[in-house]
Amino acid sequence: MPGTTSVPEIELIVEDIGGGGGGKPPAGGDDGDGAGDGDKRRRKQSPSPKRYSTAIAIALVSILMFFMALASAFIVLRRGSDVWVTVHLPPILLANTVILLVSSFTLETARRRLTFPDPSGFRKLWLLTTGLGILFVAGQLIAWRQLVAQGVYIASNQASSFFYIFTGAHALHLLGGVGALLYVSFRKSDQKNISLSTAAEIASYYWHFMDGLWIFLLALLYLGK
Amino acid sequence: MARTLFSTNHKAIGLNYLWLALFSVFLGLAMSLLMRIHLVWPGIRFPFLSGSTLERYAALTTFHGSLMVFPVLTAAPQAGFGNYFLPLQIGAREISFPKLNRLSFWATAASLLGLTIAFLVAPEAGITIWIASVAVFSVASLSNGINFSVTTLDLRARGMTLSRLPLTVWAWFINAILSTLIFSILLAASVCLLSDRLLSTHFFPLNFLAGQPASFVANFLPVLWQRLFWFFAQAEVYIAMLPCFGLTTHLISTFSRKPVWMERLVVLALCGVGVFGFCVWGQHMFVSGMNPFSPLVFSLLASSLGLPAAILLISWLGTLWNARLQLNTSMLFAIGFISLFMAGGVSGIFLARHDLAAAAVSDEFITGHFHLVMGVAATFAILGALFFWFPKLFGRRLNESLGKLHFWLTFGGVYLVFMPMHWLGLLTHANLYSGSGIAAIAAIVAPVRAFITVAAILLVIAQGIFLVNFLWSLFRGQQVEERNPWRATTLEWNVSSPPPADDFGAIDPVVYRGAYEFSVPGVAEDFVPQHLAPEQVVKAR
Numbered sequence: 206m207p208g209t210t211s212v213p214e215i216e217l218i219v220e221d222i223g224g225g226g227g228g229k230p231p232a233g234g235d236d237g238d239g240a241g242d243g244d245k246r247r248r249k250q251s252p253s254p255k256r257y258s259t260a261i262a263i264a265l266v267s268i269l270m271f272f273m274a275l276a277s278a279f280i281v282l283r284r285g286s287d288v289w290v291t292v293h294l295p296p297i298l299l300a301n302t303v304i305l306l307v308s309s310f311t312l313e314t315a316r317r318r319l320t321f322p323d324p325s326g327f328r329k330l331w332l333l334t335t336g337l338g339i340l341f342v343a344g345q346l347i348a349w350r351q352l353v354a355q356g357v358y359i360a361s362n363q364a365s366s367f368f369y370i371f372t373g374a375h376a377l378h379l380l381g382g383v384g385a386l387l388y389v390s391f392r393k394s395d396q397k398n399i400s401l402s403t404a405a406e407i408a409s410y411y412w413h414f415m416d417g418l419w420i421f422l423l424a425l426l427y428l429g430k
Numbered sequence: 431m432a433r434t435l436f437s438t439n440h441k442a443i444g445l446n447y448l449w450l451a452l453f454s455v456f457l458g459l460a461m462s463l464l465m466r467i468h469l470v471w472p473g474i475r476f477p478f479l480s481g482s483t484l485e486r487y488a489a490l491t492t493f494h495g496s497l498m499v500f501p502v503l504t505a506a507p508q509a510g511f512g513n514y515f516l517p518l519q520i521g522a523r524e525i526s527f528p529k530l531n532r533l534s535f536w537a538t539a540a541s542l543l544g545l546t547i548a549f550l551v552a553p554e555a556g557i558t559i560w561i562a563s564v565a566v567f568s569v570a571s572l573s574n575g576i577n578f579s580v581t582t583l584d585l586r587a588r589g590m591t592l593s594r595l596p597l598t599v600w601a602w603f604i605n606a607i608l609s610t611l612i613f614s615i616l617l618a619a620s621v622c623l624l625s626d627r628l629l630s631t632h633f634f635p636l637n638f639l640a641g642q643p644a645s646f647v648a649n650f651l652p653v654l655w656q657r658l659f660w661f662f663a664q665a666e667v668y669i670a671m672l673p674c675f676g677l678t679t680h681l682i683s684t685f686s687r688k689p690v691w692m693e694r695l696v697v698l699a700l701c702g703v704g705v706f707g708f709c710v711w712g713q714h715m716f717v718s719g720m721n722p723f724s725p726l727v728f729s730l731l732a733s734s735l736g737l738p739a740a741i742l743l744i745s746w747l748g749t750l751w752n753a754r755l756q757l758n759t760s761m762l763f764a765i766g767f768i769s770l771f772m773a774g775g776v777s778g779i780f781l782a783r784h785d786l787a788a789a790a791v792s793d794e795f796i797t798g799h800f801h802l803v804m805g806v807a808a809t810f811a812i813l814g815a816l817f818f819w820f821p822k823l824f825g826r827r828l829n830e831s832l833g834k835l836h837f838w839l840t841f842g843g844v845y846l847v848f849m850p851m852h853w854l855g856l857l858t859h860a861n862l863y864s865g866s867g868i869a870a871i872a873a874i875v876a877p878v879r880a881f882i883t884v885a886a887i888l889l890v891i892a893q894g895i896f897l898v899n900f901l902w903s904l905f906r907g908q909q910v911e912e913r914n915p916w917r918a919t920t921l922e923w924n925v926s927s928p929p930p931a932d933d934f935g936a937i938d939p940v941v942y943r944g945a946y947e948f949s950v951p952g953v954a955e956d957f958v959p960q961h962l963a964p965e966q967v968v969k970a971r
Contacts, residue, residue, distance in 0.1 A: 253584055253585070255584050256580045256581075256585065259580045260526065260527065260576055260580045263576050263579050263607075264576055264610075267572055267611065267613075268614070270611050270612075270615060271614040271615075274615045274618035274619065275618050275622070277658075278658065281654050281657070359625075359629050359630075360629060360631055360632070363632045363633070366625070366631035366632050370625060374621070
């Protein structure tokens with residue numbers, strides 16, 4: 206499939222001051238041409254990597270809306286219930302939280318290594334981050350097992366339903382993030398559509414968002430007690 | 431066939447969505463006929479409607495509504511026409527993420543399959559399958575929304591500033607943002623509902639009500655579902671309508687040979703519709719027992735939707751004023767949209783008043799309202815767009831005589847079907863309040879319902895004219911020799927019909943002006959295409 210047309214990253218989109226009536230296209234651009242035949246004979250351009258940043262920003266808003274819908278349902282039911290049965294949150298959740306926070310730190314350190322450049326340092330820290338992410342998910346599964354051992358299942362009461370749904374949905378999204386980290390780790394170096402630093406940057410947005418989201422969900426579950 | 435079905439090309443995917451919508455709309459029409467016939471002549475038995483009539487009728491209504499709202503009204507104007515023409519109109523060669531686009535289409539197709547299976551199986555399994563299909567459709571719409579947003583923001587051609595975007599693109603873009611926000615809510619609600627059914631959780635539990643205090647039962651559980659559902663569903667009607675606003679504005683301008691009147695205000699009005707769509711969910715919950723001050727707030731907000739609607743209407747009328755109208759079929763459908771949108775919209779202002787709505791109307795009034803404004807008006811915009819873009823899609827023209835016949839029969843028919851419903855709604859409610867018995871009310875409404883049903887049958891038969899026109903023109907329609915038969919200004923009319931695989935060939939387009947440069951003083955032609963360089967514009971003598 207041929208590449209897409211794109212606006213070059215360095216070009217400013219100048220608003221049409223004259224109301225759009227026959228004006229020249231904006232000056233500047235990757236070849237420095239002004240208006241005229243040079244502009245018209247513009248060859249096909251490769252897709253802009255900016256689209257990945259835009260996509261992840263919009264996707265994160267969408268994911269946020271999903272969790273806000275669940276959170277608002279939690280708040281409505283919690284406030285309205287006189288017979289809310291509290292779920293005693295397993296202490297391992299705090300350890301999982303620390304693991305996730307550390308993984309954000311290692312991820313940022315990995316990205317800094319890339320700017321040195323220190324590719325091997327980047328790779329080690331990046332894989333460490335991936336490992337910590339997997340450890341977090343494993344910790345969540347342990348938390349689930351601990352609750353099951355106490356006889357608290359997803360269907361036991363509303364509080365337990367929300368606990369499992371919150372943690373399950375978050376873990377699923379985090380596994381998606383783990384997939385993204387693995388993609389960055391093992392992508393072929395000759396992929397031209399997006400550089401390693403851009404891919405790492407976009408993955409980091411998602412990872413830090415998952416971090417922040419987990420803090421919010423944990424706070425909600427604790428306050429709901 | 432396999433290459434088209436599994437293609438990542440935005441044009442192939444757009445066409446696939448349109449085929450899906452075409453299939454769905456005729457299936458949905460068939461379901462509506464079954465409903466109307468059963469309502470008026472319940473003695474007529476259909477094989478697959480036997481058994482528990484109430485449940486089968488509910489399944490029929492759900493299936494009809496799901497088909498029309500999801501694959502037809504949500505997917506066709508947005509994902510169908512949008513996929514095909516958004517990249518072309520902004521000068522991009524492809525959508526931003528083609529493989530995600532293909533995934534979105536196949537998720538939509540899977541959702542349609544699920545909705546159909548849900549109708550055919552027993553209710554218990556059917557309801558679960560339906561909810562899962564809706565969840566899958568939500569994911570498809572979310573992905574599509576992300577794709578369209580990124581494409582519009584990052585893949586515009588050189589010179590295609592935001593102020594030069596065609597209004598169709600503005601509408602698709604605002605709609606895409608709205609979709610990414612709203613379908614997350616529906617997905618969350620569907621996940622909770624599925625969880626209740628499959629995992630016995632207690633998000634919306636009916637069996638959990640035993641043992642709860644009466645106030646809890648009355649106020650929170652059903653209202654929670656209503657809040658989640660209507661927060662999505664009210665914005666969903668604007669998701670269905672926004673592309674139609676863009677399409678209508680575009681067609682009106684093109685076939686009036688005039689620029690869009692108050693173009694920037696129209697863009698603001700489209701944004702306003704999108705924003706307001708978030709704020710008015712409570713207008714469906716006036717009698718749900720929520721805070722007594724809430725209906726006042728939601729009434730005010732819902733009534734305020736009249737402001738962006740008025741701006742759009744004034745723009746359309748201002749564009750049509752003193753114009754040299756080209757009353758081809760496409761333009762007729764665009765003008766028909768204005769009529770239907772006004773007719774349905776005016777009853778919407780009435781329904782926005784919580785005191786009036788509760789006191790004066792029954793459900794049939796509301797059915798008439800939303801069918802006019804959301805069902806048929808949107809369908810008119812889709813048909814107008816199809817007549818407009820058919821030459822570009824297939825390199826042939828639809829037959830204008832058959833098109834105009836189809837238009838007039840449909841235009842008259844929809845008023846005959848849906849306007850009496852408003853009257854029935856007022857009549858039924860008034861009689862119930864006055865203490866009339868069910869039999870007395872039935873004696874009054876039965877003839878009107880029969881009239882509506884006969885009109886609906888004739889209306890659906892009239893759609894056969896469109897089907898014949900469409901299928902015949904696909905293979906035998908008059909071939910279009912020129913690239914731009916409508917003398918339109920946007921970029922898609924500068925490429926061959928149908929467009930080549932990479933849309934624009936070896937050279938990227940450059941944009942020099944806005945999308946509605948019609949009847950420009952001092953120019954020989956009555957239109958100036960967006961891609962034409964200033965030195966190429968022929969001046970008038």
